[in-house]
Amino acid sequence: MDFQLNESQKELVALADRLGREEFAAKAARWDENHEYPHENVEVLRKAGLLGMTIPKAFGGPERPLIDVVLVIEQIAKYCGVTARIVVETNMGALGAIMAYGTPEQQKEVARRVLEDGDKPAIGMTEPNAGTDLVALTTTARETDDGYIINGVKHWITGGGISKTNLIFARIIDRDGQDHGIGGVLVDLGTPGFAIGHVESAMGLRGIPEAELIFTDCKVPLTNLVLRDAKEGFKKLMNGYNAQRVGASAVALGLAQGAHELAVDYMNTREATGQKLKDFQGLAWIAAEGDMRLDAARLLIYRAACNAVHLPNNVMLPEMREASIAKAFVGHESFECVSDSLQMFGAAGYSASLPLERMLRDVRMFQIGGGTTQAQLNMIARSIFPRR
Template sequence: MDFTLTKEQQDLKKWARDLAKEKFSEKAYTWVKNKEVPWENARILAEHGLMGMTLPEEDGGQGMTLVEAIIVMEEIAKVCPSTADMFQVGNFGAIRQLAAYGSPELKARVLPQILAGEKLISVAMSEPNAGSATTDLETRARVEGDKVIVNGSKVFNTHGPHNEYYVVWVRFGEDVKSSGAILIERGMPGFVLGKTETHMSGEEHCALYFEDCEVPVGNILVPDNGFKKLFTMFNIERMGNTSRSLALAQAAFDMAVEHAKERHQFGRPLAEFQGIQWKVAEMKMKLEAGRLLLYKAATNADKGAPSPLEASMAKCYINTTAFEVAHEAVQIFGGYGYSTDYPLEYIFRRIRGWMIAGGTPEMLKNKIAEEVFDMRFSQRPPKPKNSEVLS
């Protein structure tokens, strides 16, 4: 078993690192502060063939592997997290559900705009009463002739105020097996955006409201019984979440190491204190272990999607340990790490969000246990017996 990157992958890593430093470093960490979307960087990604790396060539992509996309993601995210978000849109997120399940006509109309870095797309899953419990979706859709009528609402949508397209998870009936997905576009009749809100990390989001929203039937991606299909592709989105979390933790670690070399206290560099050495050693082990889990999940997926078990283990471990690494990096920096004039405090806040988005560590541990035991564990309370109902 070879744990080293191939010559081609090493070359790709260096090329992506050099590109990120040259094109994205100057404005890095300014986009969120200025409440701006890095459209110019999205177009640079597109110009260099980095939007659609993981999509099939027939859909306008490059047909490359998840591992290759993760290699690029890490190098971009370490330099500019906001540009990495654009890379996520073009390779890991809702675009994969559109590419996998959209009709040829729908893909031909929508994908080129996203791959050119001109439009954004996100998955609309979470609802006020259905966060982790996606089987409790209350957003309903019914087919009427050549249209689909959608009613309901969504919350916490990535780039919500700025998206052009939303892959909306719905129910076409009352039963959970009727769950599916529709591509809904900004401006469609009956579709209204809520007020712009801000996460702790500074990212903007908004609620989505559908009141007899009319959508062409051709925009249906998955008509029913869709959870298995949707989560298969969503595990790819989780890999994007995970790789950005790891990359920012690595960036925090690198900053802390350099600071420990240069910063002197009591007449000695911080690096000479055993307490700092132990922190750095722990941080390094966690990063390396996380990277192995991530690369294993992505490698075993080949050009498809990672297994639920391996995706859950990678995301759960990396989200948790990346937060621990960022926390220790702030501690090593002391007051400078806590200052908004330095990027560490942003990294700390941003990493924390990925412990919620895309599946919490608690929910992922439930999934890991199900895979280990080969059993389904319901989180719902047991149904009352007939005698209890009658009484």
């Protein structure tokens, strides 16, 4: 087992860190305050080759392993959680599912959109009454002679209204009315019958909209079907979400690492009662615990990424248990690390003049979005006590 990065990975980390410091850090507050999508950052990422890193070479991508993407996400999140989350969405999630299970035509077009246009594919899963319990979703895609008619409502969809490519989870109903279970259908932004509804005013990560998607007799061609498999379709689509969870965990880790580094720098210079903060044993122990949290989190994320299984087209997606362990642990420990780091600054940390209060709001999402901590614990428990 090798814990050392190769030269290519070191260069990737250095590139991501430089872009974070020089291009993204100073603007991070702007996206948060204005609830504004960072289009200019997307273009910087695209020119740097950090979008579509996982896209297979057959479709114009560099076909990098997931661990390389995780390294980039972690570095960028130290400076801007929103931009790091865009790196997740343009390398994992819906993109991974399409690259693994879509048709060659779908794969070619979606790859082009990501690599050339900077499109961030959205994954439409959650519904008002089907969040953690996704098998209860009611959105339908009914087959006709020349397409699928989609009806239903999705909400809390990351990138809704921004993403041209939308992979919508729906119950696939054939022409005879038979339910084939949950499958995936591609719906482009602007398709008649597809509307953007309410956009949430979220606590953090405000630069990416969390929107309601409304489908009213929305018709798409038959060729837009990604997967229809009554036995394995839903499971296969969720494999793509395992990568999303690993990517989300890397954002949380990067936010925590960035906050921790700010706190350590402050402790090295700030004095109180005649000594530096780093010389107070109680505070030094808090910093030491932060280091332990970060190292443990990093190892769990890297393990899940490195152990990703090879699927069609050499797409690599993590195993469910390892992805869930990483997300449950990292979400909690990263929040604690950011909170402790903010505490080091006292009242200044609570002020918007420093990035720590924003980082605390941002990192809190990762105990909820992409599957709550409790949902991850349920999945881990099922791996320990499998159902017959």
